[in-house]
Amino acid sequence: MTRLTSRVADWQRAGTRETIGGHRIFVRERDGDPNLPPLLFLHGYPSSSYDWREAFDRIAGHRLVVFDFLGFGLSDKPRDELYSLRIQADIAEEVARRFDGAPVVLIAHDMGSSVATELLARDIDGKLSFTLASALLFNASMVREQASLLITQKLLLSRFGPVLARLTNKPTFLRSFASIFSPSHPLTPDEAADQWALLTHNDGHRLLDKLIHYNRERVTPPTSDRWHNALRDWPGRLELGWAELDPICTEAVLRAVLALRPHAALTRLPGLGHYPQLEDPQRVYDLIQRHASQS
Template identity: 35%
Template sequence: MNDTNKSKGYEKFSPATTAWMKSGNYLTVDGRQIFYTDRGKGPVILLIHGHPSSCNDWEGVCDRLESQARLVAFDMIGWGLSDKPEAFSYSLFQQADMAEALLKALDITEAHVASHDLGTSVHTELLARNLEGSLSFKLLSSLITDGSILQWVSNEPPSQNLAQSNDTLFLAMEEFNKGTPASYAEDFKNMTLGNLSDEAIQLKTELFCYQNQFRRLTAQSNYMRERYIHSERWVGAMEKT
């Protein structure tokens, strides 16, 4: 795996980020590389991360549970160490496809699923497929945390709200492009309430800057529109499960 980072402010990853990268593997799906980690033995738990972070968010959970379960976590396309293509819809349906493809590649036929933030809508799409009988693995149980699945009552950052209107879309792009590694690091400190070490904040910042994720934020924010459009499917699947 290549540790060269051509994004703002970073030519190479820090030792912590390099170690994180080496702890995982890559799977190619439809020509896109997905980074994932696979730790522990026992019942499988699929972990789906949130926005704007990566599957590194689950590292502490994996540290605590790997003696009891097999923990599979992956970076969605556009996040973390997975590819961040320019010509990509960043649809939650595609992210659910990636989750299924990963489990299939690992010969996993049944799993518990835990999700956070953005990942909860990928999770509810898996629930919908399960209800339809089209899901490629047996979904044993679900844990959904802090998801803002009810998009119409969620409280999103102003910059993300700008990306929801065609009238302010270019303003959102300008806002996202103003960021610097230092400002991204400060954002991660605020999001984690100052509970992470400087090393951990640097790791999260480098993962965010990898392949210039800030240039994909406008497209990635489309997930909020999808939550409105497919609310009956996704909220309904959660209610019926």
């Protein structure tokens, strides 16, 4: 198991591990103005809430909460779990209950945006346990049929997935991870070290084939239909922030999302790859601050 870097160790000390759904989940939060809506951040695969660390310095006023999904980052990583979007959405609901009924602004990226579609569906069904003020979704395979998966992702979803997960090492992971950053904002050595430390914490890299299960759900009815319908029918304010050089969630994915929701507000992020919040934090957090101020 790789040791946590000093930066990640500081991040760990700034948060807590709380029992949610029978598992220990890493949560970090910051108090804010009770007159402003709180912000709940959902992270992507295969990373963690550490992706959103800049929020604590760049977002003014609002109460903030980030957490690691089950199987990710500093949360528990059970070996026998079926890592469904529904389970992750259950955890998000539990975390959101701390807002005591205040309408919540949801900020999500990658897998987190897919979890968000389940939360939207629950809201449509009248079963969501908290009030959603609005949602800002960044690059994600929300219409997975149009996504351009990496070779490693395809292999992890195949019958060879368990073997690939067992063989994953630092050079192979970082080569794949670096490929989804833009040429002008490459993966830095510090970021690479931090991401690898979080992934391998409690041997999480051996679960990569299990953690990517949600990609199967995204193309399997009835769940796939449920989430597409949620994008189309949720009555609240939904905005998209889309990095244009993302090699996975390409323009084809964006067009498919907009076909479901033609009038969604869209902010394009030219020159950025799959992790815009890591590549150009100021641009991303300016967008988040603006979105939150309108909620």
